[in-house]
Amino acid sequence: MSAVTDPTTTVAAPPTIAAASSVAAERRRHSFWNPPLAVGAAILAAMVVFVVVYPMISPHDPTEPNFAAGTFLGPSREHLLGTDNFGRDILTRLAYGGRIDLALASVATLITVLVGSAVGLATGYFGGWVDTLMMRLVDFTLTMPYLVLVIAIVAILGPGTLNILYAIILVGWVSYARIVRGETLVARRQEYVEAARVTGMTDRRVMLRHILPNVVTTAIVFATADLVLNILLASSLSFLGLGTQPPNPEWGLMVAEARDFFLKDWRLMTYPGLAVLVTGAALGLIGDGLAQTLRPKG
Amino acid sequence: MLAYIARRLVQMVPVLFLITLFVFFLVRLVPGDPALIMLGNRATEENIAKLRAHLGLDQPLWVQYGRFMGNLAHGDLGESVRRGEPVTGIIRDRLPPTLFLVGYALLLSTVISVPLATLGALHRERWPDQAVRVFALVALAMPTYWIGMMLLQTFAVKLKAFPVAGYGETLPEHLHSLFLPALALALGIASVLTRSLRNALLETMAADHVRTARAKGLRSRKVFTWHVMRNSLLSTVTILGINLAFLIGGTTIIETIFGIPGLGQLIVRSIFDRDYPIIQGVTLAFGVLVMLVNLLTDLSYAALDPRISYQ
Numbered sequence: 146m147s148a149v150t151d152p153t154t155t156v157a158a159p160p161t162i163a164a165a166s167s168v169a170a171e172r173r174r175h176s177f178w179n180p181p182l183a184v185g186a187a188i189l190a191a192m193v194v195f196v197v198v199y200p201m202i203s204p205h206d207p208t209e210p211n212f213a214a215g216t217f218l219g220p221s222r223e224h225l226l227g228t229d230n231f232g233r234d235i236l237t238r239l240a241y242g243g244r245i246d247l248a249l250a251s252v253a254t255l256i257t258v259l260v261g262s263a264v265g266l267a268t269g270y271f272g273g274w275v276d277t278l279m280m281r282l283v284d285f286t287l288t289m290p291y292l293v294l295v296i297a298i299v300a301i302l303g304p305g306t307l308n309i310l311y312a313i314i315l316v317g318w319v320s321y322a323r324i325v326r327g328e329t330l331v332a333r334r335q336e337y338v339e340a341a342r343v344t345g346m347t348d349r350r351v352m353l354r355h356i357l358p359n360v361v362t363t364a365i366v367f368a369t370a371d372l373v374l375n376i377l378l379a380s381s382l383s384f385l386g387l388g389t390q391p392p393n394p395e396w397g398l399m400v401a402e403a404r405d406f407f408l409k410d411w412r413l414m415t416y417p418g419l420a421v422l423v424t425g426a427a428l429g430l431i432g433d434g435l436a437q438t439l440r441p442k443g
Numbered sequence: 444m445l446a447y448i449a450r451r452l453v454q455m456v457p458v459l460f461l462i463t464l465f466v467f468f469l470v471r472l473v474p475g476d477p478a479l480i481m482l483g484n485r486a487t488e489e490n491i492a493k494l495r496a497h498l499g500l501d502q503p504l505w506v507q508y509g510r511f512m513g514n515l516a517h518g519d520l521g522e523s524v525r526r527g528e529p530v531t532g533i534i535r536d537r538l539p540p541t542l543f544l545v546g547y548a549l550l551l552s553t554v555i556s557v558p559l560a561t562l563g564a565l566h567r568e569r570w571p572d573q574a575v576r577v578f579a580l581v582a583l584a585m586p587t588y589w590i591g592m593m594l595l596q597t598f599a600v601k602l603k604a605f606p607v608a609g610y611g612e613t614l615p616e617h618l619h620s621l622f623l624p625a626l627a628l629a630l631g632i633a634s635v636l637t638r639s640l641r642n643a644l645l646e647t648m649a650a651d652h653v654r655t656a657r658a659k660g661l662r663s664r665k666v667f668t669w670h671v672m673r674n675s676l677l678s679t680v681t682i683l684g685i686n687l688a689f690l691i692g693g694t695t696i697i698e699t700i701f702g703i704p705g706l707g708q709l710i711v712r713s714i715f716d717r718d719y720p721i722i723q724g725v726t727l728a729f730g731v732l733v734m735l736v737n738l739l740t741d742l743s744y745a746a747l748d749p750r751i752s753y754q
Contacts, residue, residue: 288458288733289733290688290733292696293691293692377586380586384588385695385696400586407596407601408601414592414596422585422586426581429583
């Protein structure tokens with residue numbers, strides 16, 4: 146695409162379609178991966194493999210107390226990160242806990258991106274009173290502290306892992322609606338959209354084929370930041386006792402449970418926090434890398 | 444200026460309306476009888492009947508909302524289920540620690556991010572800049588509850604350098620007791636500020652007026668302070684305004700960890716107590732707080748940028 150519209154190429158020699166597409170492909174291959182993106186993706190992939198695979202190969206139970214194994218054990222061949230106050234294998238609990246956090250944050254982000262983008266696209270394209278209502282809703286969610294809003298919704302639904310998911314979805318989609326709406330308002334005035342409309346395309350086709358591909362980039366970059374936020378949010382709520390309940394392992398909950406044992410064994414609190422930190426940093430790198438890659442080249 | 448403030452206040456009305464609507468429905472969306480939910484399980488039949496009449500639960504919803512707004516106009520948010528005291532009074536008592544904590548965290552985040560951003564911008568793409576970037580990456584991904592707990596356990600419980608809980612009585616005591624919580628709260632926003640300020644500094648340093656200032660022979664320190672930093676702070680104040688709501692939301696976690704008697708701790712505790720009038724009141728208070736803080740942020744642009752006029 147970019148090769149065709151690039152003025153220098155067209156001035157030099159009008160490239161054939163095949164040549165243009167190969168130049169574009171070449172560019173994409175060169176520019177998609179950059180160091181932050183590659184490093185972030187590698188760390189995230191390792192984390193995903195760990196939480197998916199380790200529970201399958203670990204011989205230990207994540208919830209059942211095992212005092213016979215010994216409590217507060219240091220790292221050993223049997224327990225790679227040692228055991229907690231109930232004699233449970235810490236690494237196994239980290240993997241199971243990560244499943245909850247990663248799955249919850251991914252599902253929440255995916256649904257909020259889809260719903261928010263659809264609403265933003267429609268309201269930005271059609272305008273009208275629905276759009277006005279939408280903007281007031283955006284003002285409202287931007288005014289309320291995110292965490293307070295989610296906590297208030299959990300107050301209605303009651304504590305629990307699934308209820309946290311519902312609460313995040315109820316609040317989260319609004320950000321995407323705002324972003325996509327703003328981009329849609331700009332795109333709607335562009336000539337290529339006008340052209341598509343003049344040729345008699347349906348609104349649906351114009352929105353999905355011509356506007357969406359051009360506005361979705363910002364939403365995707367935002368989603369990586371949002372994924373970090375959702376992991377932090379989900380684990381924070383479990384930390385406060387509003388999400389996943391004991392004895393189930395979850396990163397935030399594991400930090401809370403380690404409170405009384407910090408002086409005896411500081412590692413119980415350190416590991417789950419580091420797990421969140423590493424996952425979040427990996428996603429941060431991916432976000433930076435994506436922003437670099439997807440930034441319009443000029 | 445006054446006209447601008449007045450117009451901004453008017454613009455706040457629709458959002459305020461939505462907040463009251465949300466707070467109003469908060470109790471009514473919980474499955475069950477709102478009067479019973481608000482009074483708790485130990486309430487007598489008589490009290491429940493009284494509250495039912497007071498709320499007008501047999502009336503249509505819009506009449507109930509009218510009553511709710513009428514009570515709100517008189518500062519009446521109902522009574523706490525747990526303590527039987529008016530919610531408004533409890534919130535008034537709980538507000539100062541939260542405000543102090545948020546202000547303190549803002550101060551610390553500025554103290555952290557201005558030098559770091561300067562360092563990064565002056566050594567662009569060299570190792571100090573990379574180190575600043577790593578800090579920003581780590582500080583953003585670090586869970587507030589985790590760093591809060593680690594700071595508390597290490598410096599308060601183990602080394603006993605800070606009190607384990609509380610808010611203190613005097614200003615020096617506040618500053619001492621709230622140092623760790625404010626630091627934990629400040630790190631996330633310091634990351635955002637550092638990144639934004641570093642980029643703004645680099646952009647301004649490349650601008651024409653900075654080159655002119657240098658060319659006319661101003662000392663580089665003076666150029667940096669008056670021509671670069673001042674102009675760069677403006678865009679950073681905008682970022683700060685956007686992130687303040689997050690900072691204020693973080694008080695729920697930090698106040699719970701550090702036992703600070705503020706609004707954040709109150710709302711978390713009230714969820715376990717199922718003290719819905721308090722949850723309603725604190726939610727409303729947080730919303731109004733953010734709105735006022737946003738207004739303050741907008742007004743502070745004027746101090747930084749004389750070009751902005753308020754008409």
